[in-house]
Amino acid sequence: MKKLTPVLVVDQVEPCAAFWTGPLGFARTVEMPHDGELGFVILQRDAVEIMYQSRASVAADLPSLAEGAHRTVLYIEVGDLDAVEAAVAGAEIVQPRRTTFYGMMEIGVREPGGNVVIFAQPSGD
Known part of the structure; x- marks a missing residue:
């Protein structure tokens, strides 16, 4: 693949x-x-x-x-979660920023088509 x-x-x-x-x-x-x-x-x-x-x-x-x-959920790992969070300001937040048990900082937004996009960055970065 x-x-x-x-x-x-x-x-x-x-x-x-x-x-x-x-x-x-x-x-x-x-x-x-x-x-x-x-x-x-x-x-x-x-x-x-x-x-x-x-x-x-x-x-x-x-x-x-x-x-x-x-309806789909996209999970995208990014290098700068702060920059992405600023870029999607105004989008509907479906998951406020959090740190997960698996070591990722995440924020989830709904894009205009109704799908959820979760942006994530390792919490140690």
Whole structure:
């Protein structure tokens, strides 16, 4: 195996892409329209890659995958949790900053598509 890239299915792709490309510094490497809106996007920063696809785009391509709830938790280890916390200021906090029993400092936010993103840094860093 070489790589794992999540594909998150959401109602609207654009607000989700803006969440990552703004203060978090991700780049849009691929964009595909669907029915006059952004239907698919690949976002990348360093070795981290995330894909978003609209529910309408999925329904047109693979109808069986478009039904039901699509909620995911992404867990991303970062080098500077303070900087990331400042970058996502204004996002809904679903997990206030904490230090876990497994030695990580974490903060969890909800991105515009409804998915939870937990940013983490080893507590000794």
